[in-house]
Amino acid sequence: MTSLAHPQQGQPTPLPARLPNMQALRAFEAAARSGSFTRAAEELYLTQSAVTYQIRNLEDYLGTSLFQRLHRGIRLTNAGRAVYNDISRGLALIGESLTSVSGAPGATRAISRRMEDAPDPPSA
Amino acid sequence: MTSLAHPQQGQPTPLPARLPNMQALRAFEAAARSGSFTRAAEELYLTQSAVTYQIRNLEDYLGTSLFQRLHRGIRLTNAGRAVYNDISRGLALIGESLTSVSGAPGATRAISRRMEDAPDPPSA
DNA sequence: ATTTCTTACGCTCAACGTAAGTATC
DNA sequence: GATACTTACGTTGAGCGTAAGAAAT
Numbered sequence: 001m002t003s004l005a006h007p008q009q010g011q012p013t014p015l016p017a018r019l020p021n022m023q024a025l026r027a028f029e030a031a032a033r034s035g036s037f038t039r040a041a042e043e044l045y046l047t048q049s050a051v052t053y054q055i056r057n058l059e060d061y062l063g064t065s066l067f068q069r070l071h072r073g074i075r076l077t078n079a080g081r082a083v084y085n086d087i088s089r090g091l092a093l094i095g096e097s098l099t100s101v102s103g104a105p106g107a108t109r110a111i112s113r114r115m116e117d118a119p120d121p122p123s124a
Numbered sequence: 125m126t127s128l129a130h131p132q133q134g135q136p137t138p139l140p141a142r143l144p145n146m147q148a149l150r151a152f153e154a155a156a157r158s159g160s161f162t163r164a165a166e167e168l169y170l171t172q173s174a175v176t177y178q179i180r181n182l183e184d185y186l187g188t189s190l191f192q193r194l195h196r197g198i199r200l201t202n203a204g205r206a207v208y209n210d211i212s213r214g215l216a217l218i219g220e221s222l223t224s225v226s227g228a229p230g231a232t233r234a235i236s237r238r239m240e241d242a243p244d245p246p247s248a
Numbered sequence: 249a250t251t252t253c254t255t256a257c258g259c260t261c262a263a264c265g266t267a268a269g270t271a272t273c
Numbered sequence: 274g275a276t277a278c279t280t281a282c283g284t285t286g287a288g289c290g291t292a293a294g295a296a297a298t
Contacts, residue, residue: 012212015150015219022146023288025218026139038252050289052254057287062226069253071297079225086221088136090214094149095139097210101203102186147263162277174264176279181262193278195272 020061025087027054028066032084036073144185149211151178152190156208160197 027050030040037051044051059065066080076084151174154164161175168175183189190204200208 013216013220015153015215016223019146019150019215019219020222021287022143022149025146026143029139036252046288047290048253049255049291053288056254062222064225072252074253083221083225086217090216090218090221091139091143092137092214093210093217094214095143096137097207097214098144098186099140101188101207145262160277170263171265172278173266173280177263180279196277198278 018061020058021054024054024058024061025091027051028058028080029084029088029091031055031067031074032076032080033088035075142185144182145178148178148182148185149215151175152182152204153208153212153215155179155191155198156200156204157212159199 026044027040027046030043031037031051034040034043037048037055041048041051055066062079062083064079065077066083067074068077150168151164151170154167155161155175158164158167161172161179165172165175179190186203186207188203189201190207191198192201
């Protein structure tokens, strides 16, 4: 018999061997949304320098620039625009789900103590 | 005038102030999918110890356990099952998008050099 | 001069491996 | 003894802040 105990999908599209850091994704998302590294830094309670660092990381990882650096502020490149929506939605999906399990008004936390941690009955 | 230059959505559901590390999410995803920290570690080219560390991080972050530790292997708790699909899909969304911009057969990279890095015409 | 992105540099701690521990079979 | 998760501990490098630089207005 093949295992039925754990999630299975058809061809789940294997993830890339390495994914960028969460901080890089968040910095990108905030910068793209706000159009400014400075505002992204404020929003994330970081310095400009940290945002620059993470964005550069992400651009190096991709081998493509994500923003045009303008005299005043920034602008998404085509590549940047191409990934912005997916990154944004991916982060939102993850963030909402985690929030529902942790931050929610007690609901999920309380419920989660009902029975799922009960050990398996002895297999014999 | 309000800025039209950057992405705008209605109420994009603000992300939580802090999100777990990418490594923690990946470790969770691999462990949940494989039903084993050991197999997750192999898949991610890490040690068991590193996987345990990241999973514990994630559980601490959430304040909830995500796996039952069984005699042999692990099992998702209700909370774990509740977040697995969203985390999995979120990571997949991000991974695919990034791959399409970086790893793709030259397409996006090549196209991306066409015109998007052209500077703005002087604003005067 | 002001604003905004970039770079240099140093510090801290998260992430990890190794190795020992625990528990079940 | 074998398998698998956990814990202790030391090392290393990513992530960050401070501060100085560059470029445009």
